[in-house]
Amino acid sequence: MFSDLINRRVILVNRPKGVPDADHFxxxxxxxxxxxxxxxxxxxxxxxxxxxxxxxxxDAPNYLPPVEIGAVMRSFATxxxxxSRNRDYAEGDKLSGMFGWQRYAISDGSDVDRKIDDxxxxxxxxxxxxxxxxxxxYFGLLECCEPRAGETVxxxxxxxxxxxxxxxxxxxxxxRTVGITSSAEKxxxxxxxxxxxxxxxxxxxxxxxxxxxxxxxxVDCYFDNTCGPISDGxxxxxxxxxxxxxxxxxxxxxxxxxxxxxxxxxxxxxxxxRMQGFLVLDHKDRYPEAIAVLADWVRDGKLxxxxxxxxxxxxxxxxxxxxxxxxxxxxxxxxxx
Amino acid sequence: MFSDLINRRVILVNRPKGVPDADHFxxxxxxxxxxxxxxxxxxxxxxxxxxxxxxxxxDAPNYLPPVEIGAVMRSFATxxxxxSRNRDYAEGDKLSGMFGWQRYAISDGSDVDRKIDDxxxxxxxxxxxxxxxxxxxYFGLLECCEPRAGETVxxxxxxxxxxxxxxxxxxxxxxRTVGITSSAEKxxxxxxxxxxxxxxxxxxxxxxxxxxxxxxxxVDCYFDNTCGPISDGxxxxxxxxxxxxxxxxxxxxxxxxxxxxxxxxxxxxxxxxRMQGFLVLDHKDRYPEAIAVLADWVRDGKLxxxxxxxxxxxxxxxxxxxxxxxxxxxxxxxxxx
Numbered sequence: 321m322f323s324d325l326i327n328r329r330v331i332l333v334n335r336p337k338g339v340p341d342a343d344h345f346x347x348x349x350x351x352x353x354x355x356x357x358x359x360x361x362x363x364x365x366x367x368x369x370x371x372x373x374x375x376x377x378x379d380a381p382n383y384l385p386p387v388e389i390g391a392v393m394r395s396f397a398t399x400x401x402x403x404s405r406n407r408d409y410a411e412g413d414k415l416s417g418m419f420g421w422q423r424y425a426i427s428d429g430s431d432v433d434r435k436i437d438d439x440x441x442x443x444x445x446x447x448x449x450x451x452x453x454x455x456x457x458y459f460g461l462l463e464c465c466e467p468r469a470g471e472t473v474x475x476x477x478x479x480x481x482x483x484x485x486x487x488x489x490x491x492x493x494x495x496r497t498v499g500i501t502s503s504a505e506k507x508x509x510x511x512x513x514x515x516x517x518x519x520x521x522x523x524x525x526x527x528x529x530x531x532x533x534x535x536x537x538x539v540d541c542y543f544d545n546t547c548g549p550i551s552d553g554x555x556x557x558x559x560x561x562x563x564x565x566x567x568x569x570x571x572x573x574x575x576x577x578x579x580x581x582x583x584x585x586x587x588x589x590x591x592x593x594r595m596q597g598f599l600v601l602d603h604k605d606r607y608p609e610a611i612a613v614l615a616d617w618v619r620d621g622k623l624x625x626x627x628x629x630x631x632x633x634x635x636x637x638x639x640x641x642x643x644x645x646x647x648x649x650x651x652x653x654x655x656x657x
Numbered sequence: 658m659f660s661d662l663i664n665r666r667v668i669l670v671n672r673p674k675g676v677p678d679a680d681h682f683x684x685x686x687x688x689x690x691x692x693x694x695x696x697x698x699x700x701x702x703x704x705x706x707x708x709x710x711x712x713x714x715x716d717a718p719n720y721l722p723p724v725e726i727g728a729v730m731r732s733f734a735t736x737x738x739x740x741s742r743n744r745d746y747a748e749g750d751k752l753s754g755m756f757g758w759q760r761y762a763i764s765d766g767s768d769v770d771r772k773i774d775d776x777x778x779x780x781x782x783x784x785x786x787x788x789x790x791x792x793x794x795y796f797g798l799l800e801c802c803e804p805r806a807g808e809t810v811x812x813x814x815x816x817x818x819x820x821x822x823x824x825x826x827x828x829x830x831x832x833r834t835v836g837i838t839s840s841a842e843k844x845x846x847x848x849x850x851x852x853x854x855x856x857x858x859x860x861x862x863x864x865x866x867x868x869x870x871x872x873x874x875x876v877d878c879y880f881d882n883t884c885g886p887i888s889d890g891x892x893x894x895x896x897x898x899x900x901x902x903x904x905x906x907x908x909x910x911x912x913x914x915x916x917x918x919x920x921x922x923x924x925x926x927x928x929x930x931r932m933q934g935f936l937v938l939d940h941k942d943r944y945p946e947a948i949a950v951l952a953d954w955v956r957d958g959k960l961x962x963x964x965x966x967x968x969x970x971x972x973x974x975x976x977x978x979x980x981x982x983x984x985x986x987x988x989x990x991x992x993x994x
Contacts, residue, residue, distance in 0.1 A: 383927060547922035566926050578919040585884035586912045588934035589903050590720060595932045597925035 322352035322361070322403075322424075328656070329392045330421035330636045332377055338573035340377050342638035345393060352424045360404035362415060362425045366629075368396035368447040369639040369652040371545070371568045380576050383599055392420040393636070396452060398436065398443050399425065414439070416446040421636050423656055434607065438615045448481050448651035449618060449625040450611050456567060456600040457485035458610040461543055462493075463603070464565040464596045469494030471540035472559070474531060475516075476550050477570060479506035479626075481651035484514045485614075486543045488623050491515050495541070498534045500527065500550055502646045509649065513624045527553025538562070538591075546571035552582050558591035566597045570644060626650025632657075659689035659698070659740075659761075665993070666729045667758035667973045669714055675910035677714050679975035682730060689761045697741035699752060699762045703966075705733035705784040706976040706989040708882070708905045717913050720936055729757040730973070733789060735773065735780050736762065751776070753783035758973050760993055771944065775952045785818050785988035786955060786962040787948050793904060793937040794822035795947040798880055799830075800940070801902040801933045806831030808877035809896070811868060812853075813887050814907060816843035816963075818988035821851045822951075823880045825960050828852050832878070835871045837864065837887055839983045846986065850961045864890025875899070875928075883908035889919050895928035903934045907981060963987025969994075 327350045336344045355361060375382045376394050387394050397419040401409050406429060409415070417432040419425035436446045448454065460482075467473050473490040477483040478499025487497045487510070499516035501507055502523050510516040518534040520527065531539065531554050538559025544551050548571025555564075572579050588595060603610075617623035628648040630639060636654045643652050664687045673681045692698060712719045713731050724731050734756040738746050743766060746752070754769040756762035773783045785791065797819075804810050810827040814820040815836025824834045824847070836853040838844055839860050847853040855871040857864065868876065868891050875896025881888050885908025892901075909916050925932060940947075954960035965985040967976060973991045980989050 544922075547920065551922070566922050569923050569926060572920070572923075575923045578923070580917045581920040582915040583884065583909070583918040584921065584932075585881075585888070585903050585934075586906050586909075586915070588932060589906060589936070590934065592934045592936050592939060594934075595921075595925060597922075597927065597929045597931070599926070599929050602929060 322354065325352040325424060326350070327352050327422055327424040328633045329423070330633055332387050332389055332391060332393055335379055335386075335389060336377055337576070338378070339374050339641055339644045341641040344377065345637040347633050347637070353426070355403060355405045355426065358406050358428050359426050360401050360406045360409045360429075362399040362417070362419055362427055363402045364397040364399035364419050364423055364425060364656060366398045366444045366447055367421050367636060367654040367656065368451070369636070369643055369654065370396070370452070371570050371643060373640050374573070374644065378576075383601065392422045394418060395421050396433065396447055397421075397425070398446050414443055416451055421633070421654070423633070434611070438611075441615060441618060444627060444629075444653055445618070445625065447653060448627060449485055449623060450614055452600055453481040453651060454485050454614045455603070455607050455610045456598075457482050457489055458614060459600060459603045459606070460565045460567045460598045461486050461489055461541070464598050465541035465543060465563045467493050467495050467541045470496075472496045472498060472535045472537065473541040473543065474498045474500065474535065474539045474554055475543045476500045476554070477545040477568075478516060478519065479509045479514065479649065480545065481625075482567065483543070483545060484510075484626065485623065487514050487516050490541070492617065492622055498531065500554075506649065509626065513626065522550050528556045531557045543567060548572050548581070555582070555584055555587045558587055558593050560591055562591050562593035564593060564595040566595060573644065628652050630654045659691065662689040662761055663687070664689050664759055664761040665970045666760070667970055669724050669726055669728060669730055672716055672723075672726060673714055674913070675715070676711050676978055676981045678978040681714065682974040684970050684974070690763070692740060692742045692763065695743050695765050696763050697738050697743045697746045697766075699736040699754070699756055699764055700739045701734040701736035701756050701760055701762060701993060703735045703781045703784055704758050704973060704991040704993065705788070706973070706980055706991065707733070707789070708907050708980060710977050711910070711981065715913075720938065729759045731755060732758050733770070733784055734758070734762070735783050751780055753788055758970070758991070760970070771948070775948075778952060778955060781964060781966075781990055782955070782962065784990060785964060786822055786960060787952055789937055790818040790988060791822050791951045792940070792944050792947045793935075794819050794826055795951060796937060796940045796943070797902045797904045797935040798823050798826055798878070801935050802878035802880060802900045804830050804832045804878045807833075809833045809835060809872045809874065810878040810880065811835045811837065811872065811876045811891055812880045813837045813891070814882040814905075815853060815856065816846045816851065816986065817882065818962075819904065820880070820882060821847075821963065822960065824851050824853050825954075827878070829954065829959055835868065837891075843986065846963065850963065859887050865893045868894045880904060885909050885918070892919070892921055892924050895924055895930050897928055899928050899930035901930060901932040903932060910981065965989050967991045
């Protein structure tokens with residue numbers, strides 16, 4: 321049936337400790353097998369590159385089992401149904417889901433995130449501001465940080481796919497926002513595109529001193545994607561009753577053994593603060609609610625986004641490393657054609 | 658008016674780094690001045706010795722300003738009104754409040770915690786299970802940990818004034834309880850008096866391994882008074898959605914500079930767990946509600962307590978050190994006569 325289709329795939333060829341680089345992946349080609357009843361074939365268009373993918377390839381306790389050696393790299397992707405033996409999915413349907421870094425994915429629907437029906441907006445947004453990044457920002461900020469108008473919200477990786485949405489949602493909710501990022505270029509993005517009230521370059525400033533200067537009444541909410549020295553600085557400036565979302569741990573590439581750092585207990589106690597781990601997958605039932613709101617904010621010009629698109633399967637191999645080096649500006653995607 | 662009354666006081670004579678010992682305090686004697694309008698005189702009976710007192714004498718950020726050198730040591734105490742120029746307080750009233758380590762305290766009512774009207778029970782309980790310790794256990798467990806029936810609750814300093822109440826309240830709420838303590842004697846107390854389902858001696862066992870064995874489904878709630886190596890062990894065994902109350906930091910005697918320890922971020926993230934600093938003073942408006950419930954549990958024999966009473970003002974000087982060395986069994990009090 322699909323003897324003419326060649327599936328270009330990016331597979332994990334050996335297991336990294338920490339951040340995987342291009343040598344941990346290889347591109348191969350496979351033919352596409354026939355569909356069984358209930359299955360459909362998705363031709364992918366955009367592959368997502370996310371910080372969580374580091375955890376998926378490491379052999380350490382995580383919320384998902386590690387990707388096996390020789391298997392297609394797990395990832396979110398967008399694509400279009402090109403053949404179907406499933407009544408819920410028709411040829412031409414545009415989908416996002418956990419299709420992996422491969423040109424053709426066979427699905428039974430269980431790995432589908434959603435049908436992309438907001439067709440007035442670019443389909444790649446389903447991997448970014450209208451996908452897990454946006455939904456992560458939405459629930460991670462609103463459910464864990466519970467920001468109130470007038471409060472000060474600090475965001476690490478402030479120009480990133482999640483952070484930029486967090487900062488903008490906090491502004492929409494009436495908060496003062498302080499972004500922490502890594503370069504003059506990203507500082508400008510934070511100010512000009514994402515509306516932060518203050519921006520800190522953690523590579524050039526003492527984070528604790530800079531946060532203290534930017535937040536004279538202390539930090540009410542901290543949305544953290546780093547969990548390293550940036551966090552250590554922010555944690556010295558908590559306001560009473562502060563709420564901290566632990567969304568990612570990008571600053572620390574190896575969690576085995578557990579790295580040492582300043583103990584947070586007394587800071588939490590003195591501030592009566594709350595620190596909470598957040599995983600967006602726990603909120604899956606409520607994605608549509610968040611995406612509808614986010615899409616309206618995009619349409620209204622209240623929620624800006626930035627994409628950084630790599631071209632072709634080969635470029636995926638070094639993409640996770642690139643993300644951890646902070647070399648991307650905006651949501652990192654691989655486009656395949 | 659009070660020329661015949663001699664006030665024996667325990668004053669702070671120099672500032673410790675970390676835990677104060679007997680040399681940081683001295684006992685002196687002062688005459689008692691006359692009352693002004695609105696004031697009343699309290700003759701104290703029991704003085705409290707609490708972990709928080711370490712923080713009150715250190716010159717570091719805290720929720721209260723540090724006790725000044727030369728001033729009476731801040732503490733909770735019980736006593737009786739022996740003279741009054743305040744219409745709300747009459748001679749013979751029994752009170753608990755922040756009267757300090759002194760035989761006679763002049764109060765305007767602002768430092769009163771409550772009138773002790775549950776006179777069927779010993780008045781010393783107002784400093785323990787029917788005072789801040791009990792109320793700390795009550796709100797710290799129920800509000801921050803939010804234990805549900807069938808869950809596993811781990812308690813550090815399990816035989817202590819707060820911990821023993823936490824364990825028992827968790828049992829009343831239908832939880833399985835695991836206590837962590839420091840000696841065979843305290844282990845027996847935990848089992849026989851406080852009803853723990855499992856008990857760990859952190860001085861003789863590997864805490865992480867012992868918690869894992871005692872909590873095969875992971876730790877749902879952790880009420881922590883230590884924040885040191887005991888916590889580090891428990892944190893490796895969190896169940897999904899775990900809640901951690903940071904109530905005290907007894908294991909670490911010096912927070913300046915902030916001590917290093919294993920970073921908790923990834924553990925919180927993987928478990929989607931929540932760690933929250935708790936200060937009982939924030940719940941002051943609701944003390945009566947908690948005390949009424951706790952007193953009924955004491956009357957019904959569901960809530961046991963243990964007191965360790967030192968005699969006389971001189972014995973107070975070394976009491977905080979004794980507490981941090983874990984040499985007391987039960988709520989540590991100083992009785993003055």
